[in-house]
Amino acid sequence: MNKxxxxxxxxxxxxxxxxxxxxxxxxxxxxxxxxxxLVFRVQESCPENLVDTLKECIDSFEGKICWKLFENPMTRKxxxxxxxxxxxxxxxxxxxxxxxxxxxxxxxAEKYKKFCDDAILEIPMLAKHIxxxx
Numbered sequence: 703m704n705k706x707x708x709x710x711x712x713x714x715x716x717x718x719x720x721x722x723x724x725x726x727x728x729x730x731x732x733x734x735x736x737x738x739x740l741v742f743r744v745q746e747s748c749p750e751n752l753v754d755t756l757k758e759c760i761d762s763f764e765g766k767i768c769w770k771l772f773e774n775p776m777t778r779k780x781x782x783x784x785x786x787x788x789x790x791x792x793x794x795x796x797x798x799x800x801x802x803x804x805x806x807x808x809x810x811a812e813k814y815k816k817f818c819d820d821a822i823l824e825i826p827m828l829a830k831h832i833x834x835x836x
Contacts, residue, residue, distance in 0.1 A: 706730075706822070709829040710784065711740050717836045718752050719745040727784075728822060737805055737814070738821040739785035741774070753782070759835045760784065765824045767817070786821055 711725035723742035729735055744753060757771045768787040773780055775793055783789070788809065796803050806814045 706825050706829075710825060710832060711742070713829055713833050713836070714740070714742065714756065714784075718756065719748045721745045727825060728818070733822060734815060734818050737785060737789050737817050738825065739783050739789060741781055741783055743779060743781050756832075756836060759832055760828070762835070763828055763831045765827060767820050767824060769824075769828060786817055788817065 707728055707730060708725040711723055715723060721743045727740050728738040760769050760771045763769055770787045770790050771782055771784045772790045774783050792803055792808055
């Protein structure tokens with residue numbers, strides 16, 4: 703396992719009370735499986751300002767692509783997704799239209815691969831940014 707796959711999850715786990723987390727943002731051996739994302743749920747006792755601080759931290763990151771922390775609108779419990787902003791748009795549209803879109807079909811193969819490649823390259827820089835600010 704490549705440490706870049708899990709570096710952001712480990713930082714967030716060390717700073718917030720996490721109930722559940724899928725640590726791998728992507729799988730190195732299958733990097734085009736999904737757009738890189740971190741999915742987690744905080745414990746009910748987590749002060750809301752900690753999540754807000756994390757959101758502000760991610761919003762302040764100045765990378766090649768725009769990263770977002772958002773609530774997954776398609777889950778019963780409050781699960782957070784840390785990924786590129788375009789994925790938030792896809793989730794919102796899927797939820798409003800009650801359709802599960804395939805990421806590759808939605809974005810187109812070329813754009814989808816670029817999102818994956820750019821996100822994977824930025825993960826170490828985003829991790830450093832989160833570690834310094836959070």
